[in-house]
Amino acid sequence: MSELKENFTFNEGNLIEAKKILSKYPEDRKQSAVMPLLDLAQRQNENWLTREIVEYVANYLEMPFIRAWEVVTFYSMYYTKYNGKYLVQVCGTTPCWLRGSDQIVKACKEMIAPTQNTLSKDGIFSWMQVECLGACVNAPLIQINDDYYEDLTYDSTKNVLQSLIDGTPVEVGSQSGRKSSKAVS
Numbered sequence: 001m002s003e004l005k006e007n008f009t010f011n012e013g014n015l016i017e018a019k020k021i022l023s024k025y026p027e028d029r030k031q032s033a034v035m036p037l038l039d040l041a042q043r044q045n046e047n048w049l050t051r052e053i054v055e056y057v058a059n060y061l062e063m064p065f066i067r068a069w070e071v072v073t074f075y076s077m078y079y080t081k082y083n084g085k086y087l088v089q090v091c092g093t094t095p096c097w098l099r100g101s102d103q104i105v106k107a108c109k110e111m112i113a114p115t116q117n118t119l120s121k122d123g124i125f126s127w128m129q130v131e132c133l134g135a136c137v138n139a140p141l142i143q144i145n146d147d148y149y150e151d152l153t154y155d156s157t158k159n160v161l162q163s164l165i166d167g168t169p170v171e172v173g174s175q176s177g178r179k180s181s182k183a184v185s
């Protein structure tokens with residue numbers, strides 16, 4: 001499980017990346033880079049942000065901490081607690097719901113934890129229900145970290161989760177075999 005990191009600083013690779021990001025903005029507008037830099041910091045810290053890390057990013061951009069913290073607490077892609085190696089976001093909006101998202105939630109409850117935002121016993125996963133993930137054409141679907149798994153059923157959801165537990169390869173995208181979002185034949 002992730003532990004609180006003290007004295008956070010960007011690692012060597014991310015320092016280079018941060019400079020690259022900053023170079024896209026005028027010198028006197030560096031605060032505009034707050035979102036990509038928070039994302040960079042979050043990725044370095046196992047997908048979550050502590051207050052200390054947000055302070056580091058705010059100092060890096062020479063902006064008040066509270067303004068960076070407002071961004072973190074407003075946007076849903078920043079996390080202020082550890083969510084496990086894999087954060088499973090289940091879309092529950094109408095198109096996904098009509099196509100069986102309740103069954104996906106059921107699979108998550110059984111394999112991860114009975115309630116949302118709760119670490120699984122092995123500390124690998126947590127899950128949460130979210131609004132439209134913007135891929136309704138392949139409903140129902142889940143997002144795990146940066147990847148989408150689509151055209152899911154109760155069984156294929158369990159297969160995806162089990163593959164991640166076992167460390168065996170699993171294709172991202174449609175789990176029903178159709179190519180991208182072509183019509184089901």
Ligand code: FES
Pocket residue numbers: 091092093094095096097131132133134135136137139140141
């Ligand atoms: S409703 Fe689920 S992706 Fe749009």
